[in-house]
Amino acid sequence: MSWVEPAGVLVVQHAPHEGPYAIGTALAAAGLPVRVCRTWAGDPVPESPTGLAALVVMGGPTAAYEDFAGRSAELALLRSALEAEVPVLGVCLGAQLLAMAAGGAARPGGGQQIGWEEVRTTSAAPADPLFVEVPERLRVLHWHGDPVDLPAGATVLASCDRYRAQAFRIGASAWGLRFHLEADKAAVDAFAAAFPDEAATAPDLRESAPAELAALAPHRDSVFERFAALVASRATATTTRAFFTPRAANWEERFAADGPRYAAAVARMELRPGQRVLDVGCGSGRALPALRTEVGDEGVVLGADLTPAMLTAAAEKGRTGLLLADACRLPLPARSLDGVFSAGLVDHVPDPEAALREWARVTALGGVLLLFHPSGRAERAARHGRPLDPADLLAEENLRPALDATGWDMTCYEDAGHHFLARAVRRTG
Missing domain, CATH: 3.40.50.150 (Vaccinia Virus protein VP39)
Structure with a gap:
């Protein structure tokens, strides 16, 4: 039942340089309209996921446990999306917020992890809708700090020695990525320009980007193409559930x-x-x-x-x-x-x-x-x-x-x- 026409995918963007990059490319290729909520420019965060085919929450310069404009609204939107089974993709800060919305936590400590480093997929990855063909070892762009404590029932999909929860799934249709799998050349350049002091801690960051991205691209693109296909195939069911879920408790009384x-x-x-x-x-x-x-x-x-x-x-x-x-x-x-x-x-x-x-x-x-x-x-x-x-x-x-x-x-x-x-x-x- 489709009571609300799908409005496409909402991307919550916290900073000009933290765009969807390869995620946006995959969504566009699947014919999914994308609307960007630029919280850094004062755009209001929607109160509910009604009408959304999916929700993507990008990274940002703050931590999820810190107060920032729109934080409470984003957590509320993520909780509603999880309840209504709206597909969710959280990247970096977005992954932290996703974990918190589901009952987990983000906390300070551990220090920053910046640059091209390896993650290892877990035994759960081959059965995951997105990570099914990701190799056991994959070099990705890290630009994050702070550990994440996942909620009960979450599935870890990729890990590394420094931070266990590098990629995870909550429920059947919500994924968190601590690393920047969406990165392309434009993303690397934008990150380095926005945070030159942090970029300096990884001296070969930009020089090695062409080779790193060439190796990463097939796996990056396949993950986001699967996410886009999943979103498109479920769009009608998603918008139906998003419409009825917050109304269910009082539906009959109305x-x-x-x-x-x-x-x-x-x-x-x-x-x-x-x-x-x-x-x-x-x-x-x-x-x-x-x-x-x-x-x-x-x-x-x-x-x-x-x-x-x-x-x-x-x-x-x-x-x-x-x-x-x-x-x-x-x-x-x-x-x-x-x-x-x-x-x-x-x-x-x-x-x-x-x-x-x-x-x-x-x-x-x-x-x-x-x-x-x-x-x-x-x-x-x-x-x-x-x-x-x-x-x-x-x-x-x-x-x-x-x-x-x-x-x-x-x-x-x-x-x-x-x-x-x-x-x-x-x-x-």
Whole structure:
């Protein structure tokens, strides 16, 4: 479900010379729009990751444990991104902030590590989505100090004798890099010009850069190309989760008055005791009690949603049979259901016909599909200040052929003032 159009990747940049470099090149090559938040120039840090396909937080001249403009906002944004499973890449200072946002710590000590030095990948690297083909030993550009204490459950991907956590992953989609894997020639020149005293501690820094970068480039580029591909492949799911995660706890309370409408819609499915039914895109599970009433204790009621926080909210209300799943790739056998209920979902998925076809796949011949919304099309359009769109999938002249092409026969269509309802039956012939 894509309720917010992806706004691309947000890059938080703390200093003019600390740009994304090779990261930006990979994101652009993948067709991902990039927006830079220049905190050094006073750009405000967004309050939430809503609309973001990914978040990249770059390095800077301060430490994560020091106070600097935007620090609290960045930590809050990172926490929200982690909760909503938005892909994150933190570099140098960004890696420190990522670790802190996840419950770890950054602390002074150890001294600066500057120049071209080797890191060693760990046994976890070959199974990592980004580090899968990185060699066991890799020379990279270091320009950092201060140890990082990783949170519980973090996976170390690369290390060296001086600092253990050189690269790490938190959860399934957040990575921290202490070293500057993004470096290209422009980056080396910019760093050396910005910090000449520090650059002087590595006398061959610029002279050796061409050879070092030539050896590094294939591995650098492959890591960031994989990150960009991961971001692009998950963009719709990411923006959906980012939108719903902060709203999940209060979602049902916001629409409590819709409960009777949901129950009335479920009754129109004409389910029987003992049948098996799925609420796809169930959210907090508002329809699940009504579905249970229809099929009885001997029936099976499932609720599938893409956002873990929504399923958590449903579970807290005592609702069971919950699946974390993509509406277009359900983890169910063919013809295993007698009915599918879907409220406000089909016109928000990236490929509605693929969704309708998938729902047909898991529905037995003669089974029922009910598409519902507690507001009619005209009411919703007016609420958003726009006219009815003739290309709207839910317009009868568009929905009927879409259902027919995906294995459904529409038996009822109602676009009323205070609800939308379309009922279809899985074609038997």
